[in-house]
Amino acid sequence: MKKNLTRRKFLKAAGIAGAAVAMPLSLVEFSWGRNSQENFTLAYVSDSHLTHIKGGQFVRNFDMGLKKAVTEVNFMRPKPDFVVFGGDLAQLGKKAEIDHGLEIMSRLRYPVKWVVGEHDYYLDLGQYWSEKVSKLHYSFDHKGVHFVVLNSILTYDNWINRWKSPAERMHQMARLDNPQGSPFMVRDRQIEWMKKDLSGLSKDTPIVVMSHSPLYKIFKPWNFWTEDAEKVQAVLKPFSKVTVLHGHVHQILYNQIGNISFQAMMSTAWPWPYPVSYAQAGNAVPKLTVFMNRADPHSERDATGWSIINLDNGRVINDFKLWENTNRTLRYDDKLGYPVDTKYQNPADRIPPQEHY
Amino acid sequence: MPKILRIIILTIVSLTFAASAAVCDEFTKDDLKQWNAQFMSSVKEGEKLFHSSLGRNTVSCDMCHPNAANTHPETYPKFQKQLGKVITLGDMINWCIINPLEGDKLDLDDPKMIALEAYITYERRGVKLAPGKH
Ligand SMILES: [Fe+2]
Ligand SMILES: [Fe+2]
Numbered sequence: 001m002k003k004n005l006t007r008r009k010f011l012k013a014a015g016i017a018g019a020a021v022a023m024p025l026s027l028v029e030f031s032w033g034r035n036s037q038e039n040f041t042l043a044y045v046s047d048s049h050l051t052h053i054k055g056g057q058f059v060r061n062f063d064m065g066l067k068k069a070v071t072e073v074n075f076m077r078p079k080p081d082f083v084v085f086g087g088d089l090a091q092l093g094k095k096a097e098i099d100h101g102l103e104i105m106s107r108l109r110y111p112v113k114w115v116v117g118e119h120d121y122y123l124d125l126g127q128y129w130s131e132k133v134s135k136l137h138y139s140f141d142h143k144g145v146h147f148v149v150l151n152s153i154l155t156y157d158n159w160i161n162r163w164k165s166p167a168e169r170m171h172q173m174a175r176l177d178n179p180q181g182s183p184f185m186v187r188d189r190q191i192e193w194m195k196k197d198l199s200g201l202s203k204d205t206p207i208v209v210m211s212h213s214p215l216y217k218i219f220k221p222w223n224f225w226t227e228d229a230e231k232v233q234a235v236l237k238p239f240s241k242v243t244v245l246h247g248h249v250h251q252i253l254y255n256q257i258g259n260i261s262f263q264a265m266m267s268t269a270w271p272w273p274y275p276v277s278y279a280q281a282g283n284a285v286p287k288l289t290v291f292m293n294r295a296d297p298h299s300e301r302d303a304t305g306w307s308i309i310n311l312d313n314g315r316v317i318n319d320f321k322l323w324e325n326t327n328r329t330l331r332y333d334d335k336l337g338y339p340v341d342t343k344y345q346n347p348a349d350r351i352p353p354q355e356h357y
Numbered sequence: 358m359p360k361i362l363r364i365i366i367l368t369i370v371s372l373t374f375a376a377s378a379a380v381c382d383e384f385t386k387d388d389l390k391q392w393n394a395q396f397m398s399s400v401k402e403g404e405k406l407f408h409s410s411l412g413r414n415t416v417s418c419d420m421c422h423p424n425a426a427n428t429h430p431e432t433y434p435k436f437q438k439q440l441g442k443v444i445t446l447g448d449m450i451n452w453c454i455i456n457p458l459e460g461d462k463l464d465l466d467d468p469k470m471i472a473l474e475a476y477i478t479y480e481r482r483g484v485k486l487a488p489g490k491h
Pocket of ligand 1: 248
């Protein structure tokens with residue numbers, strides 16, 4: 001026993017000496033700043049839209065996407081500290097769909113932090129989700145980073161109450177291009193909670209907010225939109241390092257508004273067009289975004305995937321794992337003050353499929 | 358042929374000519390309104406079909422193509438490399454019915470196909486024709 005301990009101590013000491021020689025920079029990173037965050041990684045999987053057909057049958061295509069992501073996350077190196085699911089696990093909020101999703105996700109070897117999407121919520125207003133899956137909003141700290149999870153897909157009470165049945169309400173919200181839709185909101189109660197939640201933190205604490213909808217305004221007709229986004233942004237304004245990670249838009253999309261970086265996650269199920277490709281309405285798609293490749297419909301997994309998020313000194317490095325396309329990376333550029341695509345940001349470096357029309 | 362019958366036929370023929378001349382003469386604002394209403398009812402029918410499950414797995418077109426975006430009707434006919442030939446919009450609609458929707462293809466002159474084309478094209482109104490474009 002004693003011998004063993006000594007031997008282990010020796011190995012540890014040798015290991016540190018070896019690491020110091022091989023990569024002295026890693027020691028510098030660990031002693032960074034007052035908060036001394038460590039670099040760590042997490043996996044981000046989103047928008048699986050598992051769709052119940054009947055009995056035990058689900059849409060095969062969408063099941064395949066989530067299963068593929070789960071398998072790959074389990075092989076991820078370095079291992080993620082945890083996994084985030086970005087919302088829209090289900091298509092129509094059915095218990096069968098949520099249960100099916102939980103079963104597939106249970107094969108992950110890591111703990112999961114859940115964000116709720118509108119497709120999970122509008123059948124029973126989040127009841128089954130709260131019972132079986134997760135709280136709808138909460139916060140936690142991890143290695144010096146403060147994470148805030150919001151339920152950003154709330155809406156006006158009038159709209160919620162105007163439908164004949166919960167199923168009708170769910171169908172209405174599930175239709176993206178619904179002229180009778182209603183914009184997403186965080187609502188004042190949750191914003192007040194968030195204010196309190198952040199009140200004790202020093203202003204240089206890295207903050208990562210995770211919501212389903214983008215916490216800014218891009219295109220109202222498809223709810224690429226949060227109605228009270230400015231109020232949420234105002235609460236985040238005093239902090240120097242803020243990143244919002246969101247789902248819902250099923251595409252590569254990023255922006256910088258003041259101190260806040262915004263980054264969208266891919267869907268495992270299907271890609272969505274950019275609002276620029278709808279000719280009948282104006283849009284506010286961020287100029288900063290280099291679009292993902294236009295999908296080839298003959299390839300089911302094209303323009304779908306998941307992300308490895310590296311929290312490098314409190315800034316997000318987003319490695320998109322794109323199944324049918326070249327992987328892409330977004331990295332915050334300290335000099336420019338916004339995230340850039342490491343390969344395609346310069347217009348001269350872009351390729352024809354990145355043009356959407 | 359008895360003379361009387363020949364006269365009757367001639368009369369009918371000349372009457373028909375007279376009638377058709379009146380029809381082709383010009384069309385009125387009311388006609389335009391009516392024709393547009395006919396077209397818009399096909400668009401509406403197409404919108405309904407586009408938002409319903411046309412196949413066997415409950416999936417609908419709008420789930421991936423909100424407002425029919427990314428259907429690019431103005432680019433057809435065009436070459437599809439996976440099919441190895443130049444195809445029409447209807448062929449591509451059928452491809453999406455068979456694959457993501459796991460359904461059966463429609464005849465190209467099926468009123469449902471025409472309605473889908475009417476809706477998709479109407480949502481793209483104002484965009485320049487770009488046949489063959491990718
Ligand atoms: Fe989604
Ligand atoms: Fe969503």
